[in-house]
Amino acid sequence: MTDAVRTELVMRTMTEEEAKAAGVTPEERFRHVQLVATKGNFLPPAAFLPVWLRRDDYGNLSGADLDFNSKDKDTPCENDMQAYDVLAELSRDGAEPQLAEWRTELVKQKIIVAKTPDAEKQAMERIKNRLKKVNLIRSPKYGRWIPEDRSPKERKFDFNE
Numbered sequence: 119m120t121d122a123v124r125t126e127l128v129m130r131t132m133t134e135e136e137a138k139a140a141g142v143t144p145e146e147r148f149r150h151v152q153l154v155a156t157k158g159n160f161l162p163p164a165a166f167l168p169v170w171l172r173r174d175d176y177g178n179l180s181g182a183d184l185d186f187n188s189k190d191k192d193t194p195c196e197n198d199m200q201a202y203d204v205l206a207e208l209s210r211d212g213a214e215p216q217l218a219e220w221r222t223e224l225v226k227q228k229i230i231v232a233k234t235p236d237a238e239k240q241a242m243e244r245i246k247n248r249l250k251k252v253n254l255i256r257s258p259k260y261g262r263w264i265p266e267d268r269s270p271k272e273r274k275f276d277f278n279e
Contacts, residue, residue: 124158127153128153128154128155128156130151131147131152132147132148132151132152132170136186139186140186149174150170150173151170151172152168152170153168153171154166154168170182194254201229202254202255204220204227205255208220209264214259217246217263224245
C-alpha cells in the first residue's frame with residue numbers, strides 16, 4: 119500500500135537559443151528534450167535539476183551528451199578559420215578586399231549559409247569580430263580587411279585553449 123506519493127515532471131523540447139548554445143543543428147534540436155521534476159514527495163535535490171535527453175529513431179529516450187559551457191562564443195571556430203583562408207586568398211598580392219566582397223565569396227563557397235541578406239550580414243559580423251578579437255585580421259582602411267598573417271598554412275591557432 120502506498121500513501122501520499124506524488125510526483126510532477128515537466129518535459130519540453132529544446133529552444134533555438136539552447137540549440138545554438140549547445141551546438142545542435144536546427145533539425146536535431148527536436149530530438150532533444152529536457153526533463154525536470156517540479157514536485158515530489160521524498161525526491162532527492164538532484165531530481166529538481168534539468169536533465170537533457172535525446173530521442174532515437176524509435177522514440178526511445180537516453181541521456182544526451184550536451185555541453186552548454188565549453189564553447190566560448192568569442193573564439194574562432196573551424197568555420198571562422200575557413201573564412202580566414204578565403205580572406206587570405208582574396209588578399210593575395212597585396213589586395214585589401216572590402217567586407218562585402220569577402221562576405222560574397224563566403225556565401226558563394228557556402229561558408230556562410232543564411233536565408234536572408236540581413237542574416238548573411240550578421241553572420242559575417244560575428245566571423246569578423248571573432249577573428250579580430252584574436253588578432254588574426256586587421257583593417258588597414260575603413261571597410262577593408264586583411265589577414266594579419268598572409269600565409270594561412272603557417273598560422274598556429276589552438277582551438278582547445
